Amino acid sequence: MLATLRNYPTTVNLLLSASLVLTLARAVTLPYLVIYLAGNFHLGIADTGLVIGSALIVGSLLSLYGGFLVDRLSSYGLILVSCGVFTAGFLGTFVARDLWLFYLCLVAINLAYAVIDIAVKSGFASLLPVAGRSEVFSIKYTLTNIGYAVGPFLGAGVARLDISLPFLLSAGLGAGFFFSYFVWGDRGLAGVGANQPPVPFLAVGRLLLRDRRLVCFTLGGLFSAVVFGQFSAYLSQYLVVTTTAETTYRIISTLVATNALTVIGLQYLIGRRISQERLHLWLAAGLAMFILGLAGFALSTTLGCWVIAMAIFTLGEIIVFPAEYMFIDKIAPSHLRGMYYGAQNLNNLGAALGPVLCGAVLATQPAQSIFYMLMLFIVAGGGLYFLGASVSGNTAPGKVD
Known part of the structure; x- marks a missing residue:
């Protein structure tokens, strides 16, 4: 991977560094949001989940317009402005004393991060040939997971001094990348669409809805994200119900580490081999790994079994993430890539929905039922993936009316 990075132009490496540094900035504060909201704003667990989940959902929905801007404006300027908003958002969380202001800052952070992510992926498509994109997407995802793996440890170090300092550290990382x-x-x-006549956002949105491949793949991604978007949350819910708090903490910490190490160790090796010619086979393999991993979770009774099941589950994640990127890259017209990647960000809606659904099932059904429900989401998501892949390419949008 290092040899590949050395061969990339500076522009590509800067875009990759955005994924690492800004993900690191988010990960520094994520483990402390629940504690911070409960301690500083006296929120209960349900209200805390509502604040965090809805901020993610609102940011994801607004990022659709961010994708529109990526297609229309200079990516350089848009990345700088978004990075400035990202940094200001963390500074705002550090100084906010009112919940409404803290919430707006969370929305701004999630929105800015999503827009930068869209601009990065669109930039890869502009700067690299089709054959090299699966490799750069895999490197990007590897760096993202390194950020999520390292960030909590940095946050823990400064949180010992003061629980609000992780937000200041995140702002510093954002400012460092900005400069x-x-x-x-x-x-x-800049996006290809920047050189074309201006088109209203809603007109472009209607155009995208006519691309049945995009609709199917977006819905498939949303369903699948219910399963892998926040797996640590629903596994924690399951373990709290079926074991003790001490056992839950021990297993979850081990599983999160297993997931991060597996992604960091294998993402580049596997992801670079994913090709558009056999995309449907790769997707089938990834979805099968998810189902096997979920079955393993349902049957696990020892820590070793949990670790094996997580390793299998993570293989599905390693395959499906770059495969999703490759499919969107394949069907997106060059002048609408930002909007297509923005639509893909709606997967976050599924990620936010997962813990909610699993909590409802755990409250009313036998605990293992959540894994059977999640398998159904994978099957439904897989069906939509393959429906989208089978639709004729002539359904893609052309000119905006």
């Missing part, structure tokens, strides 16, 4: 990109960023980087 780096300001100096070395490619000022000529």
Whole structure:
């Protein structure tokens, strides 16, 4: 991977560094949001979940317009502005004393992060040939997971001094990337649509809805994200119901580490081999790994079994993530890539829905029922993936009316 990075132009490496640094900034504070909201704003567990989940959902929905801007404006300027909002959002969480202001800052952070992510993926498509995109997407996902793996440890270090300091550290990381990109960023980087006549956002949205491949794949991704979007949350819910709090903490911490190490160790090796020619076979393999992993969770009675099941589950994650990117990259017209990647961000709605559904099932059904329900979501998501892949390419949008 390091050899590949050395061969990339500076622009690509800067875009990859955005994924690492800004994900690291988010991960520094994520483990402490629940504690911070409960301690500083005196929220119960249900209200805390509502604040965090709805901020993610609102940011994801607004990122659709962010994708529209990626297609229309200079990516250099948009990344700088979004990074500025990202940094200001964390500074706002550090100083906010009212819940409404803290919530707006969370929405701004999630929105800015999503827009930068869309601009990064669109930039890869502009700068690299089709054959090299699966590799760069795999590197991006590997770096993202390194950020999520390292961030909580950095946050833990500064949180010992003061629980609000992780937010200040995140703001510092955002500011550091802002100044780096300001100096070395490619000022000529822009979406193809930036050179075309301006088109209303709603007109482009209607156009995308006519692309049945995109609709099927977006819904398939949303259903699948119920399963892998926040697996640690619903596994924690299951373990709290079936074991003790001490056992839950021990197993979850081990599983999160297993997931991160598996992704970091294997994502690049496997992801670079995913090709558009056999995309449906790769997707089938990834979805099968998810189902096997869920079955393993349902049957696990020892820590070793949990670790094996998580390793299998993570193989599905390693395959499906870049495969999703490759499919969207394949069907997206060059002048609408930002909007297509913005639609893909709606997967976050599924991620936010997962713990809610699992909590409802755990409250009314035998505990293991959540894994059978999640298997059904994988089957439904897989059906939509393959329906989208089988639809004729002539359903893609052309000109905006």
